[in-house]
Amino acid sequence: MAEAEESPGDPGTASPRPLMRDLKAVGKKFMHVLYPRKSNTLLRDWDLWGPLILCVTLALMLQRDSADSEKDGGPQFAEVFVIVWFGAVTITLNSKLLGGNISFFQSLCVLGYCILPLTVAMLICRLVLLAGPGPINFMVRLFVVIVMFAWSIVASTAFLADSQPPNRRALAVYPVFLFYFVISWMILTFTPQ
Amino acid sequence: TLNDDTEDVSLFDAEEETTNRPRKSKIRHPVASFFHLFFRVSAVVVYLLCEFLSSSFIACMVTIILLLSCDFWAVKNVTGRLMVGLRWWNHIDEDGKSHWVFESRKSSQENKTVSEAESRIFWLGLIACPVLWVIFAFSALFSFRIKWLAVVIMGVVLQGANLYGYIRCKVGSRKNLTSMATSYLGKQFLRQNTGDDQTS
Numbered sequence: 137m138a139e140a141e142e143s144p145g146d147p148g149t150a151s152p153r154p155l156m157r158d159l160k161a162v163g164k165k166f167m168h169v170l171y172p173r174k175s176n177t178l179l180r181d182w183d184l185w186g187p188l189i190l191c192v193t194l195a196l197m198l199q200r201d202s203a204d205s206e207k208d209g210g211p212q213f214a215e216v217f218v219i220v221w222f223g224a225v226t227i228t229l230n231s232k233l234l235g236g237n238i239s240f241f242q243s244l245c246v247l248g249y250c251i252l253p254l255t256v257a258m259l260i261c262r263l264v265l266l267a268g269p270g271p272i273n274f275m276v277r278l279f280v281v282i283v284m285f286a287w288s289i290v291a292s293t294a295f296l297a298d299s300q301p302p303n304r305r306a307l308a309v310y311p312v313f314l315f316y317f318v319i320s321w322m323i324l325t326f327t328p329q
Numbered sequence: 330t331l332n333d334d335t336e337d338v339s340l341f342d343a344e345e346e347t348t349n350r351p352r353k354s355k356i357r358h359p360v361a362s363f364f365h366l367f368f369r370v371s372a373v374v375v376y377l378l379c380e381f382l383s384s385s386f387i388a389c390m391v392t393i394i395l396l397l398s399c400d401f402w403a404v405k406n407v408t409g410r411l412m413v414g415l416r417w418w419n420h421i422d423e424d425g426k427s428h429w430v431f432e433s434r435k436s437s438q439e440n441k442t443v444s445e446a447e448s449r450i451f452w453l454g455l456i457a458c459p460v461l462w463v464i465f466a467f468s469a470l471f472s473f474r475i476k477w478l479a480v481v482i483m484g485v486v487l488q489g490a491n492l493y494g495y496i497r498c499k500v501g502s503r504k505n506l507t508s509m510a511t512s513y514l515g516k517q518f519l520r521q522n523t524g525d526d527q528t529s
Contacts, residue, residue: 153406180421185398192394199387213387214479239427241419299425 162186165245169252172291179242179295187248190255191220194319197258198326219318224248227311231300234308238299247312250292254316257284258323265328277324285320289313356446358411365408365451368400369458372484376465376477386476393480401487404455405494410434412447415498431498455495459488 162185195216228243236243261277292312300308356362372393375382379389409415414434421427462484469477 153410155402158402158406179425182419182421185402188394188398192391196387196391213390214476217479237425239421239425242421242427 165249166252169249169291172294182242182245184241184245184248187245187251190248190251191217194251194255194258197262198322200328223315223318227315230311231308234304235301236299236308243296246292246295250288251319253284253287254319254323257281261323261326281320281324285316288316355444357444358447361408361411362447362450364403365412366454368396368403369454369488372396372400373458373461390480394483397484397487401491404491408451409495412451413443415495417494417498431494433498433501455492459485459492462488
């Protein structure tokens with residue numbers, strides 16, 4: 137059962153794992169989120185590097201430039217971290233209690249990677265905000281956030297829905313909806329000052 | 330499987346009677362040993378000196394997160410295998426069930442024995458840093474520096490995970506952790522008592 141598919145060579149050696157292989161695996165998972173297909177990659181070879189990168193990027197972009205260096209964005213950074221990870225853990229526990237047959241880390245992996253569209257939305261919103269505030273500005277941002285929110289939901293349910301029995305699927309998907317909704321809300325209501 | 334052929338090595342090598350194979354005491358992988366300690370110690374140093382190093386809390390936090398991540402990857406995937414011949418990972422089989430695998434290398438060939446110096450460096454770094462992060466967690470909690478709590482908890486989790494994984498590799502799949510701890514404590518107790526009898 138302990139096959140050495142994890143590292144090359146026979147199980148007797150303990151050769152170090154190449155960095156490029158891990159980086160490529162992370163990149164491949166990002167591609168799978170952008171073009172969601174019925175594939176098992178996110179589930180089978182899970183890793184949490186992608187979610188960590190996305191979380192840090194999102195938290196950095198959600199910083200306000202405040203004149204007061206005393207609270208220079210510290211609490212907001214930690215806030216985003218806590219919301220993302222605590223939310224993901226709660227959803228995972230919820231789906232396990234509903235009888236899903238997905239492991240703890242696999243679920244965290246899927247939820248984390250599917251934040252990618254919303255991170256892209258945050259990037260676009262920041263760029264759009266450089267053009268100055270206004271109603272058109274807001275409409276553009278609203279549209280982008282709604283599209284990316286829908287993309288996140290579709291991507292994550294494509295991976296997660298199969299692990300739940302059919303009559304519980306809505307119960308399992310609803311917290312995911314809420315999770316991405318909160319993140320989208322943070323992105324939409326972000327103003328630089 | 331791999332574990333059936335490894336000998337029962339206790340957690341604290343220095344106190345056990347050594348086997349008939351002499352353990353080399355020179356460092357065979359200097360780069361790995363350096364990096365094993367570098368990331369962990371840097372993360373601790375940056376955390377302690379953050380006020381002096383940079384006025385930006387964000388910069389310190391991101392640096393610490395980066396160092397903790399590099400350290401986790403390096404210790405789990407490189408230094409454990411090179412320095413002490415242990416590895417652990419998670420494996421998901423076709424039914425979708427997840428298994429945690431803990432392996433230790435058979436030291437059958439002469440050039441693959443674990444060097445004692447490297448083993449000491451490895452375990453020292455592995456055990457000392459999570460303890461430090463736990464102390465930092467309590468200090469942040471009780472002095473109400475809550476904004477640091479997120480990064481400190483991350484330190485505890487990442488470094489604690491490596492510690493737990495490698496201890497399980499070392500202990501092997503046959504014994505469980507509590508019986509091992511009890512037998513070690515029992516041995517210490519016995520040694521102290523027989524020592525006292527001889528001196529009195």
